[in-house]
Amino acid sequence: FHSGLRLVIHLRMTGRLVYYSFAAGTDKHTHGVFKFSDSSELHFHDVRKFATMWLVTSADINVIKGLCSLGPEPFAAEFSPKYLKEKCAASRRPVKNLLLSQETVAGIGNIYADEILFEAGIDPSRAGNSLSDKEIFSLWQSIKKVLSEGIAARGTSVRDYVDGAGSKGSYQHKLKVYGCEGKKCHLCGSLILRKKIAGRSSYYCSSCQG
Ligand SMILES: [Zn+2]
Structure with a gap:
């Protein structure tokens, strides 16, 4: 974000982000809704509540357990x-x-x-x-x-x-x-x-x- 804050989302097993081009309804598994200026929305949805979301400063990003120990993405050049x-x-x-x-x-x-x-x-x-x-x-x-x-x-x-x-x-x-x-x-x-x-x-x- 412009403010320097970062949003980190770990979807784990059942969490998901669903994008709607319109203002969509929510249900009991919708745990967060991001509203954009064009009235589209991104819904944070998880039926089992395993997923987690953090809003942190760049300096604090390393405190998120598990994130800094993540290996390379399988399609990254580093994964040789x-x-x-x-x-x-x-x-x-x-x-x-x-x-x-x-x-x-x-x-x-x-x-x-x-x-x-x-x-x-x-x-x-x-x-x-x-x-x-x-x-x-x-x-x-x-x-x-x-x-x-x-x-x-x-x-x-x-x-x-x-x-x-x-x-x-x-x-x-x-x-x-x-x-x-x-x-x-x-x-x-x-x-x-x-x-x-x-x-x-x-x-x-x-x-x-x-
Ligand atoms: Zn076989």
Whole structure:
């Protein structure tokens, strides 16, 4: 803002910003409305109240927990194969956790992590430091590919996700492993399995992912 204040919004799982070109009504899940001079509005909406919004001065921005430890965006130049290799090599944690950790790369959730690992042919429980250079490069490529496809399909509407215009995404129809336990892998015909890694369900094909 002109005043030097900054607005920081962390949408977490179900928070969203919906833009209306007119003065729209609110419901019980609307927690904030930004009104613009052309009478359009941006609504801050969250059915589960996990999202948070801060209004801070530039000097105070570092006090927001979690924000300064956010890793690079997956499409930033900083997110290079070399960077990913350093992060993997430094960790014995399962590669699935590394993808979900917002410190490695920002913005990958549980669904996309499973799809990325399937695309890369890597078992989600493999330790980060056990990955070969070739696997890391494949992982890096898969992160970009799967996220690009997800964005092109306007997101994945598994529960109540809608995009900034309030529309449901369609990526849920393209999921190859997530939520597919017991179904046949479309590459090899083996059954998709599910296991818990760090408390989160992970879906994978034990034949395609080594
Ligand atoms: Zn398979």
